[in-house]
Amino acid sequence: MQVQEAGGSEHWKRVKKQLRAELGDDVFTSWFARVDLEEHLDGTVRLSVPTRFLKQWIQNNYNDQLMGLWQRECDNVHRIELTVRGAIRPRQSPAVKQSLAAPSGAKPVMAEGRADPLAEAAQVTRAQAATAALGRGETVSDSSRDVLQGAALDPKYTFETFVEGESNNLALAAARQVAAGGAVTFNPLYLHASVGLGKTHLMQAVASKVRASGRKVLYLTAEHFMYKFVTALKSQSALAFKETLRTIDLLLIDDMQFLHGKQVQQEFCHTLNALIDGARQVIVAADRAPSELDTLDDRVRSRLSGGLVVGIQEPDFALRRNILVARVEAAQKTYPQFEVPEAVLDYVARHVASSGRDLEGALNRLVAHNQLTNQPITQEMAEMTLRDLVRSSEPRRVKIEDIQRVVSKHYNVTKADLLSARRTRTIVRPRQIAMYLAKVMTPRSLPEIGRRFGNRDHTTVLHAVRKIEEMARSDYALAQELELLKRMLDA
Numbered sequence: 109m110q111v112q113e114a115g116g117s118e119h120w121k122r123v124k125k126q127l128r129a130e131l132g133d134d135v136f137t138s139w140f141a142r143v144d145l146e147e148h149l150d151g152t153v154r155l156s157v158p159t160r161f162l163k164q165w166i167q168n169n170y171n172d173q174l175m176g177l178w179q180r181e182c183d184n185v186h187r188i189e190l191t192v193r194g195a196i197r198p199r200q201s202p203a204v205k206q207s208l209a210a211p212s213g214a215k216p217v218m219a220e221g222r223a224d225p226l227a228e229a230a231q232v233t234r235a236q237a238a239t240a241a242l243g244r245g246e247t248v249s250d251s252s253r254d255v256l257q258g259a260a261l262d263p264k265y266t267f268e269t270f271v272e273g274e275s276n277n278l279a280l281a282a283a284r285q286v287a288a289g290g291a292v293t294f295n296p297l298y299l300h301a302s303v304g305l306g307k308t309h310l311m312q313a314v315a316s317k318v319r320a321s322g323r324k325v326l327y328l329t330a331e332h333f334m335y336k337f338v339t340a341l342k343s344q345s346a347l348a349f350k351e352t353l354r355t356i357d358l359l360l361i362d363d364m365q366f367l368h369g370k371q372v373q374q375e376f377c378h379t380l381n382a383l384i385d386g387a388r389q390v391i392v393a394a395d396r397a398p399s400e401l402d403t404l405d406d407r408v409r410s411r412l413s414g415g416l417v418v419g420i421q422e423p424d425f426a427l428r429r430n431i432l433v434a435r436v437e438a439a440q441k442t443y444p445q446f447e448v449p450e451a452v453l454d455y456v457a458r459h460v461a462s463s464g465r466d467l468e469g470a471l472n473r474l475v476a477h478n479q480l481t482n483q484p485i486t487q488e489m490a491e492m493t494l495r496d497l498v499r500s501s502e503p504r505r506v507k508i509e510d511i512q513r514v515v516s517k518h519y520n521v522t523k524a525d526l527l528s529a530r531r532t533r534t535i536v537r538p539r540q541i542a543m544y545l546a547k548v549m550t551p552r553s554l555p556e557i558g559r560r561f562g563n564r565d566h567t568t569v570l571h572a573v574r575k576i577e578e579m580a581r582s583d584y585a586l587a588q589e590l591e592l593l594k595r596m597l598d599a
């Protein structure tokens with residue numbers, strides 16, 4: 109039934125090529141690798157995407173750019189429609205899978221389309237993280253009727269598989285207490301820690317346990333909450349959405365730092381108040397303490413700080429080693445002959461220092477190596493296999509040059525433009541964004557940032573930082589854009 113104008117796909121190829129050039133590989137891959145051309149007829153271009161989240165995101169952020177590029181190709185194009193592909197449609201071709209999985213040019217997909225575990229373990233890029241976040245959103249259907257479904261819980265994330273240590277015992281105790289039910293004591297429970305330290309694991313452990321006891325549980329990432337709310341508003345079902353939210357016994361919001369937008373925050377605040385006043389439990393996790401969540405409205409922040417706020421610190425050696433031992437035991441259920449010598453456990457625990465996620469990555473590589481080569485795990489082999497993980501476990505520092513490079517690429521201006529005195533709008537905004545990012549992502553002082561941006565005065569930098577902060581508060585698309593840039597930078 110689809111009528112394709114002759115040559116339509118050639119146009120689409122060129123539009124994509126241009127988009128990739130304008131956005132850079134990572135951004136392009138995150139948002140456009142899964143967009144397909146369905147139809148190009150009578151000036152209407154119909155594109156399809158796999159999730160509603162993606163549809164919304166592209167509409168909010170890239171609509172004008174897409175239209176501009178299509179019109180450059182064919183000047184009769186006057187309408188771009190985005191549709192969500194039905195579940196029956198065959199999944200992506202291997203070529204698409206490959207470009208999704210390998211945004212940095214590596215090829216983790218083997219000829220027959222099976223993932224290569226070694227290469228995959230080596231591949232953790234920002235774009236993938238973003239895509240994975242979207243993927244989680246896909247598991248939930250969107251009408252407000254289904255709001256109680258929430259995101260799927262990972263059955264691996266239970267209290268039994270969570271390893272206790274000095275850095276997480278308080279968080280674990282609080283989570284256990286909440287999961288046990290009874291009187292609501294800590295409300296909300298706010299967990300904060302940097303990435304990979306077990307927030308999601310703990311939250312899902314609570315969620316699974318409470319759900320098993322028959323109570324209504326909703327686990328959502330903040331992005332997902334935002335998206336559901338926005339969808340409900342559009343379909344005029346916001347009221348139903350709000351009411352449904354208020355009947356929940358346990359609401360868990362993960363990655364709170366991504367909650368943006370004034371209206372969404374207001375709504376979240378109302379929900380929070382309603383739930384807490386109704387003695388229903390709320391758990392929130394974020395990568396920083398409430399006081400540092402500077403994108404959040406003051407009222408939300410203070411409400412969030414009103415319960416119990418617990419941090420999880422970086423794991424010490426003992427905890428890292430215990431997590432590894434637990435992982436080895438889990439792997440042995442599938443691969444009974446898999447053995448890791450004590451000395452190698454010590455080595456990995458000592459050198460892969462930063463988070464549960466890195467430890468898991470390290471172990472997956474050892475398993476994969478062992479399976480693929482049938483060689484026993486030795487110290488030498490571990491050193492070889494984990495070389496880059498060991499290096500990357502040193503804390504990553506964002507440099508001003510990186511910010512300038514990423515920002516100029518993203519907005520398609522040159523670095524010289526950013527440093528120049530030119531006052532064109534298309535340059536001023538990216539420059540202000542870059543200065544803002546330099547302030548929030550590096551320890552550099554305002555005068556120093558000024559010097560690095562073409563010898564500007566520190567008051568200019570301050571003005572830029574305030575301006576962007578202020579704009580991001582009311583401009584949802586800009587707030588998302590900043591988040592995306594930040595994620596690209598601390599890849």
Ligand code: ADP
Nearest residue numbers: 269270271303304305306307308309464465468
């Ligand atoms: P966060 O949400 O804080 O970024 P996750 O909960 O996703 O971190 O944890 C990352 C990975 O590390 C998960 O696979 C998780 O199971 C594992 N992990 C982190 N801390 C622990 C722990 N204390 N015990 C067992 N596994 C852990």
Ligand code: MG
Nearest residue numbers: 307308309362
């Ligand atoms: Mg998490």
